[in-house]
Amino acid sequence: MRVTNKMIMNNASSNINTTKEFVNKRNTQMTSQKKIDRPSDDPVIAVRSLRLSTTLAQVTQYHEKNIPDASQWISVTETALINMRNIGNDCKQIAVAGSSDPKNTQDDRKTMLKQLQELQKQLFAEGNADYANRTVFTGYRTNCNLTFTEDELNTEYEITQTIAIEGNMEDHRYYDGNVEVPTTEGELLAPSLDTTDPNYKNISDIVQTNYYRLRLNYDKVGDLTKDIDIKINDTTFNADDYNVITYESEAKWSEAQGGKNVPEKTMILIKETGDFILSNDTAEVLKKGDAQLTFTYERKGFTEGELRPEYYYNCVKTADPLDVHVPVTYTKYNEAGERIHFDIEYTIAASQTVAINTEAADVFDSSIYRDVTEMIDACQRAISAFDKVKTLEDMASESQYASDEDQEWIKIWKDAAQKEFDFYNDNMQKLFNTEIGKIDAYYGKMNLAIADLGCKKDSLDLTKTRVGDQQQTVQSLQSLNDDIDLSKIIIDYTAAYTAYQASLTAAGKLGESTLLNYI
Incomplete structure (x- = not known):
């Protein structure tokens, strides 16, 4: 076969381009430290990389966003319930003092009244607790408060x-x-x-x-x-x-x-x-x-602080000057009388979800508020009845009522007032004693809810550890699949570059010889 100069030059040019492509490829790999630049470079690596990237994105979402968000939500809920439990415990201490001490003075009763009134104001304020402007006790309606925030x-x-x-x-x-x-x-x-x-x-x-x-x-x-x-x-x-x-x-x-x-x-x-x-x-x-x-x-x-009925009952809002959409129907129970739950679930791992919210209806309702109201009313009645007795005692010491007839009638009036006080003071003590048991029941319900939240937090911590390990594993697999060893690519790049320089030198040598050299 006759080899012409043109054929030699074409082969030399082709070899130069081939070695240049190797240099470019190795240069790209050395710069990116990745095995491939495009899927066509190696379809197997590309497909595996896509799958690992998808898995890593999911695991990262669980580990960096979902689990921390769920944990914070639960922490806010837990804190609110602990605060409400403490308020309930304060009410219980007042009930114990009011029911067990027959020597309570008028000042003692007034102190208890003041404390109960303040605790009642605080009672459901915790019910409006929110996480990132999302109320935690209102089910899906996280943009609404649990209570009326104004009259x-x-x-x-x-x-x-x-x-x-x-x-x-x-x-x-x-x-x-x-x-x-x-x-x-x-x-x-x-x-x-x-x-x-x-x-x-x-x-x-x-x-x-x-x-x-x-x-x-x-x-x-x-x-x-x-x-x-x-x-x-x-x-x-x-x-x-x-x-x-x-x-x-x-x-x-x-x-x-x-x-x-x-x-x-x-x-x-x-x-x-x-x-x-x-x-x-x-x-x-x-x-x-x-x-x-x-x-x-x-x-x-x-009034401000009362619970909104839509979170507890089937109801219809029939009038609201601030809502143009009335009437509005709210459904809390289905036709069978079963409660409809509005669970907010977070996906915290593959095929694993957790309900992060606690609905107010699961833990407390207006009966707590009503109980405190009755304690306040009983205390006020006892205070008012005692004031009547004191007023009549003061009348007895006034000179304008010094006559025997006046004193006799004051005694009759005082006996009646004392009877009224005895009734109301006895009622206050008995009611406070009853409320101790009720508060214990509320206390137990809240303790159960707090314990449930604690279990969820422990579960989240374990899941976070497991998902964190999974994240590291997937990252290692992705690095093994996608990344190239820098020392190896430097050697490969050097070899490719040397071959490229050699091809240029060889081509240059070919240009120095022509047909005239042999004439």
């Missing part, structure tokens, strides 16, 4: 609340009668103890009656908008056979019934207090049948 006197809801007799029906004391302390001698001498006298007034007429009651979770309620739905196990209960009467206040109840009495087969709703009072025969039937009662009632006007 909303024109906001109105229709609330449906189901109450089980078991654990909720309680014996409650009701008091009728009120000593109105005279302020003048004429008022002091006005009553007559003769029952036939038109001026007869039994000034010692305070009476205690006990009835079973169910307490709605809101006071100052409106009318019942639907018939009470009653479900009873193994007992027939025809609600039409029972009379449901609604009164605005306990005073209206007393006035209508001639005292705080509940006739047979009667259920009474006191709007002011939210008490649903049962006659003895009605209470017996409902208790025997382990009944559940469903009330649908109106509530207009909410």
Whole structure:
């Protein structure tokens, strides 16, 4: 075969380009320290690199974002619950002091009253705890507060609340009668103890009656908008056979019934207090049948700190001056009466999720607020009754009431006031003693929720350690697949560059010889 000069020059040029490509490739590898620059360089390495990169991105998301975010959310929730538990513990200490010490002074009662009022203000403030502007107790509605943050006197809801007799029906004391302390001698001498006298007034007429009651979770309620739905196990209960009467206040109840009495087969709703009072025969039937009662009632006007009903009940917001979308329906229970949960779940590892949120309905409700309100009311009644006794004692020492008749009437009035104080002070002590057990139940519920959060945090810590190890493993595999050893590539680059220089030199030598050299 005849080899021409042109063929030699073409081969030399091709060899130069080939060695130059090797130099360029090695230069790129040395600069990037990667085995390939594009998928076509090595499809196997490219596919494996893509898979490892995807896995690493997922693991990094779990380790660097999801797990820390979930852990912080749980920490905020835990702190809020601990604070609420501490508030509950403070209320318990007050209840213990008020129920166990018969020598409590008026100053002691006023101190307890002040403490309870302040604790009540703080009680649900923790319920609005948020993480990164997302409230932690409100389920999916993380952009909304759990409580009313200001008075909303024109906001109105229709609330449906189901109450089980078991654990909720309680014996409650009701008091009728009120000593109105005279302020003048004429008022002091006005009553007559003769029952036939038109001026007869039994000034010692305070009476205690006990009835079973169910307490709605809101006071100052409106009318019942639907018939009470009653479900009873193994007992027939025809609600039409029972009379449901609604009164605005306990005073209206007393006035209508001639005292705080509940006739047979009667259920009474006191709007002011939210008490649903049962006659003895009605209470017996409902208790025997382990009944559940469903009330649908109106509530207009909410004060700062009260819980929003949509987080606890099926309800309809029927009026709100600040919301153009009313009416708005909220569903918390399905048709079977089962609660609908709004869990916020974080993916913290492959095929592993954790529900990070604790819903307020799982831990606390308005019954805590109502209990503190009743403690405040009982304390205020005892304080007011004692003030009446003190006022009459002061009257007895005044010169204008020095006559024997005045002193005798002051004693009669004082005995009545003392009776009223004894009733209310006894009620305060008994109520505080009852509240100790209730607070313990709330305390236990919060402890359980806090323990559950602690378990979740421990699980997150273990998962974080495992995912961190996985992240390092994937990074090592990706580096082994993608990266090239720098010392090796330097050697390869040097060899390629030497070959390139040699090809240039050889080509240069070819150019020095022509056909004329042989003529």
